[in-house]
Amino acid sequence: MKALLSTVLLGALTLSGPASAQTVVPEQSEVAFTTRQMGVPVEGRFKRWAAQIRFDPRQPQAAQVDFTIDTASLAFGAAETEAEAAKPGWFHVAKFPQARFVSSSVRSTGAGRFEVLGQLTLKGQAREVRVPVTLAPIAGGLHTASGNFTLRRLEFRIGDGDWNDPSLVADEVLVRLRLVLAGLGPP
């Protein structure tokens, strides 16, 4: 019944035409982050993820973003770091193979600027995150949506136990998103 209701509601939303779906060009997009280890910035990224985006810049409040990340696709410069990050103390990839972000609201904050609010579920911990996003047209009728935000790894129990000392591995992790979107249309 609930499923039926949401289907009807979604259908109604689609019929009223608030937001058409965009596709992400994965080979030009990046889901990356920077962590600091004893002051040293270490770059990581996720190689496999999927994003469902329904977004109309004229009606940002109707936008929906649903992001699923395959935690096993975590990539670092060093193979040893990748192996370490998959362990239970860090991402516990075996138990939590996916991380997910689902938007709850999107609002315009200026020309080509938006704020996406939503829930990030990572290692079984759900937290609200706020992502400022800049939208810019690029060649070929595509757009880039870029946004950086900081999360606290310890809130998600990433690197607990031996590694929970933030003077060794900083609590703040800078997440960097750069998505190339097709199908957004002219503003």
Add this chain to the structure above:
Amino acid sequence: MMSANYTRTAIALHWLMAALVLGTFALGLWMADLPNSPLKLRSYNWHKWAGATFLALALLRLAWRWRHPPPPALPMPHWQARLAGGVHHAMYALFFAVPLVGWAYSSSLGYPLVWFGVLPLPDFVPVDRALAKLIKPWHESAAWGLAGLVVLHVAGAVKHQWIDHDGLLRRMAPWLR
């Protein structure tokens, strides 16, 4: 006889670098097989900070040596003078090669150098796993090479001090009798 000695600066740089090279080499040997742990992370960072400090001191020392040439060699057989000169040249080459290759190795693994966690140093190679695999043994062999040269260098000093009794070591260690 003061003019036959090294300058105070040269003496200070020599002993500072001697202590640093021993410590960094020993730390490097010990840390390589540690399991992944906060201790390993700390060890690697201190090894890199010590290595970068060593590199800076090597630059300073070379510049100082250029302006303040070392005292002339004491009388000794020609082959000994040539051997000592060769060891010194090779040591200077490795003073640069060992830390520079180590720096490149770290950069190639995606760990840029940040001196004492404060001063970011530039990467001069890209993040590249194949490159890292290639140059890791270079860093190790060069460090072992430097260790071997240090042994020869110390053996020479010991010979001059306690076999030849020619006072050569006093030029670098004026506190010796």
